Amino acid sequence: MQSPAFRSVSSSVFDMTGATRVVGTAIVQELLRRGGRVLGVIRKPNEFSATLVKTSPRGLATLAVKALVEEAELTPKPALVDGRGPGAETDLSLSLMRRSADCLAPFFELMALTSLEQIPTQTLREELGTIGRWAEHAVLRCSGQVDFHRGAIWSLGLLVSAAAMGGASPEAIVETARQLACLPDSNAPKPQSQGLAAARLYEVTGVLSEARAGFPSVIAAGLPKLRLSRQVDDSETLARLNALLAIMARLDDTCLLRRGLAALKTAQDGAASILDVGGVATPEGWRLLQQLEHDLLVHKSSPRGSADMLSATIFLDYVSRNEEVKYNGNFTGPESERSSGPRGRTILIL
Numbered sequence: 001m002q003s004p005a006f007r008s009v010s011s012s013v014f015d016m017t018g019a020t021r022v023v024g025t026a027i028v029q030e031l032l033r034r035g036g037r038v039l040g041v042i043r044k045p046n047e048f049s050a051t052l053v054k055t056s057p058r059g060l061a062t063l064a065v066k067a068l069v070e071e072a073e074l075t076p077k078p079a080l081v082d083g084r085g086p087g088a089e090t091d092l093s094l095s096l097m098r099r100s101a102d103c104l105a106p107f108f109e110l111m112a113l114t115s116l117e118q119i120p121t122q123t124l125r126e127e128l129g130t131i132g133r134w135a136e137h138a139v140l141r142c143s144g145q146v147d148f149h150r151g152a153i154w155s156l157g158l159l160v161s162a163a164a165m166g167g168a169s170p171e172a173i174v175e176t177a178r179q180l181a182c183l184p185d186s187n188a189p190k191p192q193s194q195g196l197a198a199a200r201l202y203e204v205t206g207v208l209s210e211a212r213a214g215f216p217s218v219i220a221a222g223l224p225k226l227r228l229s230r231q232v233d234d235s236e237t238l239a240r241l242n243a244l245l246a247i248m249a250r251l252d253d254t255c256l257l258r259r260g261l262a263a264l265k266t267a268q269d270g271a272a273s274i275l276d277v278g279g280v281a282t283p284e285g286w287r288l289l290q291q292l293e294h295d296l297l298v299h300k301s302s303p304r305g306s307a308d309m310l311s312a313t314i315f316l317d318y319v320s321r322n323e324e325v326k327y328n329g330n331f332t333g334p335e336s337e338r339s340s341g342p343r344g345r346t347i348l349i350l
Contacts, residue, residue: 056112057109057110057112057113057116057164058109058112060108060109060112060160060163060164060319061105061106061108061109061112061160062105063315063318063319064104064105064108064156064159064160064315065101065102065104065105065108066314066315066318067156067311067312067314067315067318068097068100068101068104068149068152068156068311069097069098069101069102070240070314071240071307071310071311071314072094072097072098072101072307073094074237074240074241074244074310075237075330076241076289076293076330077241077244077307078248078267078270078289078292078293078296078303079293079296079297079301079302079303080302080303080304080307081093081094081097082094083330087293087297087302088296088297088299088300088301088302089148089302089304091146092146092148096143096146097148097149099142099143100139100142100143100148100149101149103138103139103142104135104138104139104149104153107131107132107134107135107138107153107157108135108156108157108160110131111128111131111132111157111160111161111164112160112161112163112164113164114127114128114131114161115128115160115161115162115164115165116164116165117165117166118165119165120165120176120179120180120183121183122183122184122185122186124161124180125180125183125184125185126185126186126187128157128158128161128180129185129187129188130187131157132153132154132157133188135153135157136149136150136153139153148304151207151255151304151305151308152308152311152312154207154208154211155207155210155211155215155308155309155311155312156311156312156315158177158180158181158211159173159174159177159215159312159315159316160315161176161177161180162174162175162176162177162180163319169320170218170219170223170316170317170319170320171219173316173319174214174215174218174219174316175214177211177214177215178211178212178213178214178215181208181211181212182212207254207305207308210251210309215309215312216250217247217250217251217306217309218247218309218312218313218316220250221243221246221247221249221250221251222243222244222246222247222309222310222312222313223243223313223316223317224246225239225242225243225245225246225275226239226240226242226243226313226317227239227317229242229243229279232279235281237330238279238280238281240310240314241279241280241289242275242279242280243310243313244271244306244307244310245271245272245274245275245279245280246271246275247306247309247310247313248267248268248270248271248303248306249268249271249272249275250268251268251305251306251309252264253267253303253304253305253306254305255301255302255303255304255305256299256301256302256303256305258301259299259300259301260299262299263296263299263301266292266295266296266299266301267292267296267301267303267306270288270291270292270295270296271292273288274288274289274292286333
């Protein structure tokens with residue numbers, strides 16, 4: 001029989017999360033069954049800063065979902081789901097990815113709530129792992145058993161939790177996330193994903209190792225390229241496409257490795273070649289982007305892992321700037337007029 005304290009805390013957390021009653025109540029009750037520690041330090045909503053989104057669980061969850069949706073909507077991405085169609089991911093669609101992202105909101109929020117005022121510990125790691133597995137099941141129900149967003153749940157879940165612990169910069173957030181990722185989860189089932197199998201076969205790093213290394217593809221590639229491209233190209237769409245290519249050029253994307261090393265090399269070399277000529281805003285970069293997509297479609301390969309790291313990049317960028325960026329998520333190619341700058345880059349109005 002539930003104690004009055006149990007009922008009171010359950011109601012309080014439900015009110016704070018704003019989760020749907022079917023999903024939210026089940027999550028809260030399971031966490032209470034597993035132990036009340038995570039609930040003892042949760043602050044009341046009126047204590048959350050009205051301006052610092054990084055202290056608000058709901059704000060962090062909103063940004064995580066926003067990052068997932070905006071990554072999916074970014075167009076054109078090579079062989080990935082976007083505004084044009086499914087790319088190489090024939091069982092996915094943009095509308096499905098939007099719905100999946102929306103259904104993850106209460107889980108990201110609960111991860112943030114669980115992590116408030118905490119430090120990385122195995123207990124916390126195991127609680128977050130439990131919530132993450134519930135989130136995976138929710139995506140399967142939402143998608144009709146199409147298995148995707150697993151990597152995004154892992155990476156964004158860690159980053160949301162680390163931000164809720166008080167990380168004041170992307171570097172501080174990924175360092176806390178790294179510490180969490182390195183802790184064991186005794187409740188986790190033995191990994192069985194195709195991506196992990198490919199990582200073991202080819203002895204490369206996958207999404208697990210990416211997190212345990214501190215998200216180098218985000219911190220050393222995605223974020224720097226995003227910020228530099230904003231200064232050069234003055235377009236959020238172009239900046240994010242270039243950030244994706246910077247990630248692709250260095251990430252051992254296990255989603256590509258499912259099709260073999262040739263698919264991974266095609267993606268990495270193709271992305272690097274586009275960046276070498278100045279990015280997607282240049283006529284040659286635009287031509288090479290189209291060629292890269294053609295080559296990946298021949299391999300029937302999609303750089304889904306790189307897209308997940310782009311979502312993480314967008315999330316960290318939002319948290320660090322604490323502001324929304326309005327942009328047009330579509331790019332139709334360079335215009336004919338070109339600047340007189342040293343790279344002769346195309347100036348686009350999007």
